[in-house]
Amino acid sequence: MPELRTTTLVDAPLRTVAAALLDARLLARAVRGLGVRITGGAPVLHVGASLAGSVGPVNGTLVVTRADTTGVSAELVGGPLPKFTLVTDLLHTGGGTMVVDSVEWSSPGGPFGRLADVLVGRGLALKVLQARAAAVAARSTELLRARVVVGAAIVHDGRLLAQQRSYPPEAAGKWELPGGRVEPDETDHAAVVRECAEELGVTVTPGDRIGPDVPLRPDLLLRAYAATLTSGTPTPTDHQAIRWLTSATLDSVDWLPADRVLLPALRPLLP
Numbered sequence: 001m002p003e004l005r006t007t008t009l010v011d012a013p014l015r016t017v018a019a020a021l022l023d024a025r026l027l028a029r030a031v032r033g034l035g036v037r038i039t040g041g042a043p044v045l046h047v048g049a050s051l052a053g054s055v056g057p058v059n060g061t062l063v064v065t066r067a068d069t070t071g072v073s074a075e076l077v078g079g080p081l082p083k084f085t086l087v088t089d090l091l092h093t094g095g096g097t098m099v100v101d102s103v104e105w106s107s108p109g110g111p112f113g114r115l116a117d118v119l120v121g122r123g124l125a126l127k128v129l130q131a132r133a134a135a136v137a138a139r140s141t142e143l144l145r146a147r148v149v150v151g152a153a154i155v156h157d158g159r160l161l162a163q164q165r166s167y168p169p170e171a172a173g174k175w176e177l178p179g180g181r182v183e184p185d186e187t188d189h190a191a192v193v194r195e196c197a198e199e200l201g202v203t204v205t206p207g208d209r210i211g212p213d214v215p216l217r218p219d220l221l222l223r224a225y226a227a228t229l230t231s232g233t234p235t236p237t238d239h240q241a242i243r244w245l246t247s248a249t250l251d252s253v254d255w256l257p258a259d260r261v262l263l264p265a266l267r268p269l270l271p
């Protein structure tokens with residue numbers, strides 16, 4: 001099975017590089033000009049998200065099988081090859097983050113297919129990986145300066161609190177974690193406490209980070225923290241509704257795209 005591997009050192013912490021990798025537009029931007037087109041799909045990569053792609057007249061869909069703080073993986077479904085996987089692993093080093101990209105595919109059948117694979121396939125795969133590595137480094141630098149939106153994963157009596165947005169129109173009706181932008185000179189934990197007081201009228205104690213940082217916009221990222229309810233009964237002030245979700249109902253609400261990335265990390269918090 002042909003395999004190509006590239007290694008790039010990015011001058012940013014692992015968590016930031018992991019966030020950059022989750023930006024679905026990154027791959028599309030990186031391969032522009034290489035004859036590869038990536039269209040549509042989720043704005044951020046989460047397990048099960050799909051990206052439609054084409055190389056010349058050949059179409060296929062990349063389905064994400066892993067998206068967390070260790071990297072991302074995707075498999076091509078419905079393409080011309082019986083097997084095509086893209087795996088990116090991240091390794092923490094003293095001087096930055098090592099991005100190890102590998103592509104594995106099965107060669108097209110027959111001597112002509114194998115020749116085309118050597119002459120065209122390998123060259124293209126290498127160009128895509130190199131372009132992607134450069135894009136990851138650039139996006140990581142951008143995210144290092146991004147403002148943080150904190151999300152509070154409040155678990156009480158074995159259930160997670162979710163709230164339903166009422167604005168703007170494109171997000172109204174979607175579900176998110178309580179939270180909001182961290183103010184200048186405020187710590188993430190202090191922002192969690194303030195936002196929960198403002199939005200729900202409760203006191204919480206923030207804990208560990210949950211899941212990867214998730215890119216929202218060029219200058220904004222979402223970072224979730226576990227939180228325990230210390231006092232008060234949550235009452236929404238400017239949200240449409242709140243709901244307590246169990247592990248069985250975690251997927252039952254229409255989460256904002258960024259929060260979908262966090263679901264695999266939120267699930268283990270629930271019994």
Ligand SMILES: Nc1nc2c([nH]c(=O)n2[C@H]2C[C@H](O)[C@@H](COP(=O)(O)OP(=O)(O)OP(=O)(O)O)O2)c(=O)[nH]1
Nearest residue numbers: 149150151176177178179180181216222256258259
């Ligand atoms: N609080 C929160 N925001 C989220 C989540 N997921 C997600 O994409 N976001 C987005 C929605 C908003 O664009 C941004 C949150 O910033 P914010 O709370 O200051 O946004 P807002 O629109 O409510 O701001 P404001 O005008 O009321 O100040 O992050 C989440 O789980 N919790």
